[in-house]
Every structure is written in structure tokens, then in C-alpha cells.
Amino acid sequence: MEPMVPGVERTELGKIAIAPEVIEVIAGLAASEVEGVAAMSGSFVGDIAERLGRRRNFAKGVNVEVGEKEAAVSVSIVVRYGYRIPDVAREIQENVRAAIENMTGLTVTEVNVHVVDVQLKDAEREGAEEPRVR
Template sequence: MAHLEGSYPHEETPLGKIVIAPEVVATIAGIAAREVEGVADLSGGFVGDITERIGRRRNLTKGVQVEVGQEEAAVDLSLVVEYGYALPQVAGQVQDAVRRAIETMTGLRVVEVNVHIVDLRFPSPARPQEDEESEPPRVR
């Protein structure tokens, strides 16, 4: 595993190395961001969103990019926010949640959490309920 040295953060212990892959940091960031109220989803761009819809498994790192050093991490997130929420407030809560989760779970110091709000999700329009007394169709 010598090829991992220098590219992943690691810690030497008496029993060996502990290595944290950047994909793990991205997954932590994605989960933490989705837990914030007002976040509808993360966006991986057009192709990433289509790929996820076709696939059966949810991609927890979609819309998340990380740079991970030996002691620090930087994160970029692309968010879809639910319509009606204050965008700066949601973005700030996402920054706090992501920083806290990564620092708590990995021990890395988070130096940046950049939030890009790329879309709004509007509530689905309610379907009008068909009344029994509604007019019959004009054409049969």
C-alpha cells in the first residue's frame, strides 16, 4: 500500500496506518448536507443526475467535490434547495454541518466549504380530485 502515501491522509499507529480515502470524506459531506432542512438534493450536473435516475443506488457523493491533504480538507457542494427557504441560511447551515461532520469523523481540519446553489425544487402541484359530480367527458 505504499502507493497511498502522500495522496491520502493517514496516521501512523503502533499497529500500522489508518488511511482515509477522499471518497469517504465526500460521502460524509454529502450525507451531512442532505440532512439540513431545506436541502432537496445535491446536483451532479445534467449527466450525473441522469445517471443516478437510471441506476438503482443513490450516489451519496453526487454534487460533492473534495480536496484532501494530510491534515486539511476543502469541499465544494452543488445544492438543490426547496423553494421557500432562505437560501443564505440554508447554505450557512450546510457549511456548518459539513465542517462539523468531517472534522468529527475524520480529524481533518476543514478549511473551506463552498456552497453552490444550482437549482430550486418546487412542490409538486396537487392533482385535482375528481368529484363524482364532475361533468362527464365531452367526447367518448
């Protein structure tokens, strides 16, 4: 008998395995769809690779732990200025949970949202960069 591997389901035709990276992509896309999310926040190296034109990383800022039937997710985001952070975070939790459960059949036990920054509006950002003395 083969040992159970996390995220693997056996059927009469064979086995179905969902890689943790797939769940990260699902979670990243679901979180970025929420209004008020300016960006996903990833690692320094990942940010540089994305800016240099490498492929876009849809799992940026997402970490998952996958068991046989359950998954726990953590997402790191940047919120747009003017949005109520607790409301954005709760909507991310619901959107991520629903997307993963609908697409994979796994039960999501938790979705942790880490707000790492606030993105200012373009007009405010431009005004903040102007020198105070000319």
C-alpha cells in the same frame, strides 16, 4: 522512509488511510440532512445513472481536496422554494464541517456551497405545467 500520502495517519499498529471518496460521502450526507435542501446536484452522467436504478450516489454534487491534516469541500445543491438561501447555505457549511471533523479528525478549511437551482413545491409545479389554453 515512506512518503506521506494525503489522509494517512501512522500508528504503532500500522497506518490509517481515509479515501477522498469517503469524505465526499460524509459531506453529501451531512449537506442533504439540512432542512431546505431539495437535492444534491451532480453531473449529467451521474444523474442518468441514478435514474436508471444504479446505486444511489451519496457523494453526488460534492468535490473535496484532501491534504495530510486538512480538507476543503465544495457542494452543489438544489434549494426548496420558500427557504432563505443564505441560512440554508450557512447551515450546510456548519453541518458538513462538523461531520467531517468529528468522523475523520481532519480540519475543514472551507465549505463552499453552490446553489444551482430552486425546487418548486409540487402544487406550484403542477400548476405551471397546465396549458394556458384548452
